[in-house]
Amino acid sequence: MIKRLSIVSASIALGCLASVAPVLTSIYIAEEDAERREQDDLREFAGKAVMRAELVSYQALAAIADMEATPGAPCSPAHIAQLARVIFNYRYVQDAGAYGGGEYLCSPLLGDVRAQHLTMPEPDRRSNDGFLIWYRHKSPLSNTRQDIQVGRNGNYVSIDSQSYVDLIDPARRPIAVFSSDTNALLALSTGADSADMVNAWQQAGNVSSDQWHYAIGRSATLPLAVVVKSPRRSLLGNWTGLLGMWLSIGVVVGGLFGWLSFRKISQQLSFPSTLEWAIASKRIDVCFQPIVRLADGECVGVEALVRWKLNGRNISPEIFVAVAEQNGLIQPLTDLVLDKTIDELSTLLRSRPSFYVSINVSGEDLQTRRFLDVLTARLRGTDIRPAQIRIELTERIFLDADTTRQTIAAFRNAGHPVYIDDFGTGYSSLSYLQTFKIDVLKIDKSFIDTIAQDAASSIVAPHIIRMAHELGVEILAEGVEHDAQVDYLVEKGVQYGQGWLFAKAMRSKELIAWLGEPRTQLEPMKQCDDR
Structure with a gap:
């Protein structure tokens, strides 16, 4: 009888050990991993x-x-x-x-x-x-x-x-x-x-x-x-509760979901700080996309485009520019683009007095003369003509037209031509144009894509072109990708074009080489990016 009880007791003990040992081992591994x-x-x-x-x-x-x-x-x-x-x-x-x-x-x-x-x-x-x-x-x-x-x-x-x-x-x-x-x-x-x-x-x-x-x-x-x-957080300090956690799949799944959510939120909260650091340490790059005179194919200028590569991955400008606007970083970002543009293209601009570069300016810098003062100070002593630095604005300026009209006039009075970028995306604001004095309209790529097509939006580009001619401003078509588009635009009196048919955005060294050599020889050249 005693022997039988001993065997039963040993079996129970071994069974318990066999049941508990994996859990205890898992707890130990979890402790080390934690x-x-x-x-x-x-x-x-x-x-x-x-x-x-x-x-x-x-x-x-x-x-x-x-x-x-x-x-x-x-x-x-x-x-x-x-x-x-x-x-x-x-x-x-x-x-x-x-x-x-x-x-x-x-x-x-x-x-x-x-x-x-x-x-x-x-x-x-x-x-x-x-x-x-x-x-x-x-x-x-x-x-x-x-x-x-x-x-x-x-x-x-x-x-x-x-x-x-x-x-x-x-x-x-x-x-x-x-x-x-x-x-x-x-x-x-x-x-x-x-x-x-x-x-x-x-x-x-x-x-x-x-x-x-x-x-x-x-x-x-x-x-x-x-x-x-x-x-330090010890898992073994609450081993009874941990046993319950291991036995409860729902708690594990919930904890995993919470952990993933926390990591995601932490990454989002840290992004503005990372962008602020990148601007302060000048880790933001500037690339340049050529602007071509459609009548003869001559490159007359470039647009400065901001680019950021974080941990080996290109971050879309639509993302980080929006974050900069939401977190009070857009002005230092614009200042950095200006500094890098002048540093990299000053020799080219001095050697070609008619060549120019356009820089995108946010609505925040149209509330005051701050950026105009920065630009004037930066050009002092460089022998770069004011007309060689041009200002690009978006149609959002029409939302606060009275406030920005004086600032736009100040840019033009200082010798900086003013462009309206992506024109046509805010179609309801066309009537505001006649109250502004600007130099160039840039027609958005989405309307250039519909040229000679049956799409409902294909009537917008001709309408903008006619209106621009009536107002006496020049026109720049964005996103030109086909020769047929060039033929149509030249026929309609559009002066300038910009798009992958001519060249993608490129760094300053590649731009200078592109301007100095036949373009057919430079097609394989490394571009700034493919976006």
């Missing part, structure tokens, strides 16, 4: 924190460069007004001013303080390229807040140190930013333990802790590094 995922996620978060620190620092350096290019006597009313524009144009710059002789001289916030002899402390760091950096410095504007101050050649900017750690993070993980060459603590997120983060930095993130994971991120271009940490 820890690895936490560490990978934390390292990814450290990379994003480095990108934010780089973005803030690049804005400080770019603001200094703008200030150094500002003409006029230091601390004059005109100079202080220019400094105020710098503060407005750069999101993370809190103050911008002049210094000399170890003293503050003036800024839009301080005013002219030369008579007050406000002493500046010795900088904490001097870079090889002449920048002075003050870490967590108390400015005369506040007795409590500690800013990071950057200066060079008598100009300085103040940056709120919290800008370096102000990331969208639902988990509110602690962040610390360090100077990687001096080991100084630059910024600390709210609630973070400075002693703990300094210790983690000194140990290169190799901290033995049952409660926290640590990760280090380093900038490849600036002497910046970040320390981040996140709490």
